[in-house]
Amino acid sequence: MTRVLVAMSGGVDSSVAAALLVEQGFDVVGATMKLTCHGDELPDRPCCSLDSVNDARRVCDQLGIPHYVLNLEKAFGRDVMDDFVHEYARGRTPIPCVRCNTFTKFRDLVSKADAIEASLVSTGHYARVIDGRLHRGLDPAKDQSYFLWGLRREVLSRLRLPVGGLTKTETRQRAAHLGLEIVANKAESQDICFVPDGDHVRVIAQRLGPDDPSLQQGPFVLTGGPVVGHHDGFARFTVGQRRGLPGGFAEPMFVVAIEPERRAVIIGPRQALLSRTVFATEINWLDTAAAPGDELQAQVRHRATATPATVTSVAGDRLELVFADPVSAIAPGQSLVLYRGSQVIGGGIIDRSPRALPVAAA
């Protein structure tokens, strides 16, 4: 019987994933990854809490499968939380889930799977693995393939994503049908697991100290030059943001860029957000590497549509491409994910490039 190790957060998606694998006749082992310390937890957060570990254990008990808790606090603190605050301190907008999937979660899952002779691993992500290739989840509202570009191909070949072919509604129905009342109607986890109240500034202050330059006063600079006000820390801002900017302009203003060297938050009108090119580093290919001239679709945010684009250069783990139509609010630190239809070809981390100038300002 093929053994599969399932990462179970205690939420409905991974619980149903485990249940479906049991139904399919696999020898299923559940594991909950403890990523952050539970000592100072806030109540009511939907994942990573002590209650969630207990929920996962109860679901496993109900499914008649073993359950273990894996302590990843140290690795998570180092590889994900430290990276998160340092990225903000560099004026970027990180996605900790991508870091976690790339460096922490799947790495440990696979090593534990090896330790218990499980040839397969599984999670509750809404994405699909077809013939060893990663595809979008069938439910466009829930698709999480954007967060998975950093996986190794060796992992993909062992990965099962049982809920990737379901809609969220179907998943909840399956949970209810399977008698998993504990999780069937659980709230969706929306926030970053270690920033449950959405206050990422507090986390930065905790880890880097309240005196970190990214939390100090700096200028609001209008695209083109003049200082139009002051902010109390560029880490509070992200490209595309409207909230917290000075008023009194004829049209709505947005954060266009952050320049940590002079603590500046650059603001401009909507069209200043548009960009035709994007530059990314740390590129990871999940299929044959793209080459200059290749046409594909590129997505720059989780909640964005993929836009037709042409690769202009590939050098090592760096890539540049040009969009068919300008794309708005490309934020350094976010992921650039490359698709061909529903398939994820690869991805990388968006970076500032001297050539990637806003079209309106050029």
Place this chain on the structure above:
Amino acid sequence: MPDPIYLDHSATTPVRSEVLEAMLPFFGPRFGNPSSTHRWGREARVALDEARERLARAIGATADEICFTSGGTESDNLAVIGAWRALRTTRPAVVTTPIEHKAVLEAVHEIEAEGGTARVVAVSPDGIVDRASYDAALGDDVALCSVMWVNNEIGTMQDIPALAAAARARGILFHTDGVQALGKVAIDTRTLPVDYLSVSGHKIGAPKGIGALFIRRGAPITPLLHGGTQDRGRRPGTENVAMSVGFARAVELAVAEREEECTRLERLRDALEAALMAKIPDAVIHGRGATRAPHVLNISVPGTDSESMLMALDLQGVACSAGSACQSGSIDPSHVLTACHVPHELAVSSVRFSLGSLNTDAHVARVAELFPALIAKARRLSGQMSY
């Protein structure tokens, strides 16, 4: 899969049939409250007093020196905090070791939070209290020393008679956490110069939720709980009659069977240890250079990790543990091994087998085959990390 093997007796043990039988009437017709004046109450009170006497007799104490508690943690808290609070104005300090159970270490933290001072003495790499460091800590300002008798993680045994005598010679109260010692070490409080001794029921075949604190006649104690006058006001709250009766029975059995059972467990443990060392020559047995209780074998193998080993063993039907499990069930690096200056690589690979009533020669034989095989596999994997 063959029958599962339970090698985690230091975590807990099954309730013995004799103990269950002794308790049953008190879950049934003899349900009374020992404080009531009527016949139900009297019946319960007699049973409770008898249990107290029997437990006392088993450790050489008198009935009034036995305070029933909810278990080891409460006993440790009551002794450490209760003795310190009674003496804090003249003696604000407490002395302990870094390898105590968290029930003592956290009680000491509480004392610090309340304005007391803590002195933590050094231990050897084998987990034995450094005598010079201990003696140096025994100042006139010390209210209490608390030193665990048998360590729950590595099984090493302190020279409690000598440490307690040294404290007494300086007018300092002495507490020992004897939770793992009960049934493994001869305990006679008539000759043992300790003032407080914690014991727990579920480590010796009584249920979880019952324990006791030996409080030597005349030793000061400030209660932690407030309410009625039960147990001379030391531990208010309606007494757990059924479990007190069960615990007394379990203690009597453990004391009566101690020598024979210790000989048996030591033989099993030594056989397992020898077999594992023969097959894994670079394995490290923690506390090996010290006197150890007969039932604990704590082993580290470089290049492996506890978490993976425990999963792999459990999936093969072998139950054991590593460090102390925390609330979530995840494994944190052991504070005991860290305090013994065990290198990180070894501390994160430790696995504790603790033997007891359920174990047989066949169990040892199977684990002696299985564990080295799993170790070999884990090492192959760590040598060729695919990720």
